[in-house]
Amino acid sequence: MTNPIIDLDNISVTFKQRKHVVHAVKDVTLKVEQGDIYGIVGYSGAGKSTLVRTINLLQLPSEGTVTINGTVFFKDHHQQISNKELQEKRRKIGMIFQHFNLLNETSVIENVLFALKHTKLDDDAKEKKALELLDLVGLKDKAEFYPVQLSGGEQQRVSIARALANDPEILISDEATSALDPQNTNQILDLLKRLNEKLGLTIVLITHEMDAVKRVANKIAVMEYGQIIERGTLQKVFLQPQQELTRQFVGGSLAAVDTLKAFDLEHLNDDEELLQLVYDANNVTKSIIIELYKKLQVEASMLYGNIEVLAGSPVGTLFVVIKGDADKRKQAIDFLRANNVTVTKIDDRRIWNE
Numbered sequence: 001m002t003n004p005i006i007d008l009d010n011i012s013v014t015f016k017q018r019k020h021v022v023h024a025v026k027d028v029t030l031k032v033e034q035g036d037i038y039g040i041v042g043y044s045g046a047g048k049s050t051l052v053r054t055i056n057l058l059q060l061p062s063e064g065t066v067t068i069n070g071t072v073f074f075k076d077h078h079q080q081i082s083n084k085e086l087q088e089k090r091r092k093i094g095m096i097f098q099h100f101n102l103l104n105e106t107s108v109i110e111n112v113l114f115a116l117k118h119t120k121l122d123d124d125a126k127e128k129k130a131l132e133l134l135d136l137v138g139l140k141d142k143a144e145f146y147p148v149q150l151s152g153g154e155q156q157r158v159s160i161a162r163a164l165a166n167d168p169e170i171l172i173s174d175e176a177t178s179a180l181d182p183q184n185t186n187q188i189l190d191l192l193k194r195l196n197e198k199l200g201l202t203i204v205l206i207t208h209e210m211d212a213v214k215r216v217a218n219k220i221a222v223m224e225y226g227q228i229i230e231r232g233t234l235q236k237v238f239l240q241p242q243q244e245l246t247r248q249f250v251g252g253s254l255a256a257v258d259t260l261k262a263f264d265l266e267h268l269n270d271d272e273e274l275l276q277l278v279y280d281a282n283n284v285t286k287s288i289i290i291e292l293y294k295k296l297q298v299e300a301s302m303l304y305g306n307i308e309v310l311a312g313s314p315v316g317t318l319f320v321v322i323k324g325d326a327d328k329r330k331q332a333i334d335f336l337r338a339n340n341v342t343v344t345k346i347d348d349r350r351i352w353n354e
């Protein structure tokens with residue numbers, strides 16, 4: 001495995017106030033690989049912003065080690081690089097925020113030029129670069145507009161162009177779509193995905209909206225009370241959430257459980273078993289339930305079915321009850337697994353007999 005581009009090791013952040021102490025982040029380890037879009041979700045106050053601000057030392061940790069792209073920024077309670085070096089390294093970490101933070105008295109292009117101020121480029125080269133960046137975010141024709149003349153989505157595009165001015169390797173998005181309507185939200189998320197693919201940009205996406213993560217992230221961490229309580233690939237966390245909070249974020253699974261509860265099934269018979277089937281709907285195109293019956297004559301009654309689009313790929317989830325003797329049921333599960341279906345046996349008492 002390659003070294004992670006962002007390596008946060010045993011990070012804690014404690015705020016000491018006059019009367020009490022706030023443990024905003026508690027012993028969190030997070031490794032982000034180059035090219036990841038890593039979603040960090042959690043409710044307000046979970047510690048997401050504080051954790052992510054330690055990446056560029058906008059927030060100094062109380063404990064832990066911060067290593068970015070091989071350079072140790074922070075270790076043994078101390079910053080490990082000079083302030084000048086930190087300033088340079090920070091330029092390789094772009095940030096975008098919920099409220100855009102644009103300079104409202106200057107034009108769109110001047111907002112981008114501002115981020116190029118310190119560079120050695122001459123004025124023509126700066127202008128050329130600013131226009132290229134605006135082109136990249138689809139706003140070249142509005143270079144002379146002022147921020148107030150733009151929609152929220154367009155303003156966020158300007159802030160993205162500005163964040164990219166110094167060719168960052170990492171982009172941190174802190175609730176960047178939270179103030180936008182659903183259409184603009186999706187456009188910004190799709191833009192981030194395009195930048196990730198085109199520029200190889202690693203993105204850390206802080207959000208309380210699961211839909212945003214579902215649309216673009218490949219990995220996800222769920223935070224609660226300063227800790228990461230669940231993490232993994234999008235598919236794993238989304239389709240097999242382990243923690244109650246994760247289940248709350250993953251609305252789809254809640255819908256499944258609600259649907260299952262609505263069935264008037266006190267308990268299953270001894271020859272019945274409740275299964276959750278999850279499959280890549282691009283590859284499993286035939287009805288697996290029909291196949292199951294044709295191959296093994298095992299009946300499967302469907303209680304819930306859904307197809308979700310995760311990071312652009314359709315993923316199917318079914319809850320079925322299969323019926324047959326123990327040997328037949330085992331054969332059925334083996335058959336499904338051999339066809340790339342993830343099979344999880346569900347304890348039916350947890351649904352109908354709680």
Ligand SMILES: Nc1ncnc2c1ncn2[C@@H]1O[C@H](COP(=O)(O)OP(=O)(O)OP(=O)(O)O)[C@@H](O)[C@H]1O
Nearest residue numbers: 015022023024042043044045046047048049050051
């Ligand atoms: N500078 C600070 N001084 C004292 N407490 C702080 C400070 N910054 C954050 N906190 C506290 O740390 C906890 C985590 O805050 P943080 O902003 O990281 O959460 P969050 O998950 O990003 O939530 P939100 O989305 O609302 O910002 C909160 O209880 C917050 O009040």
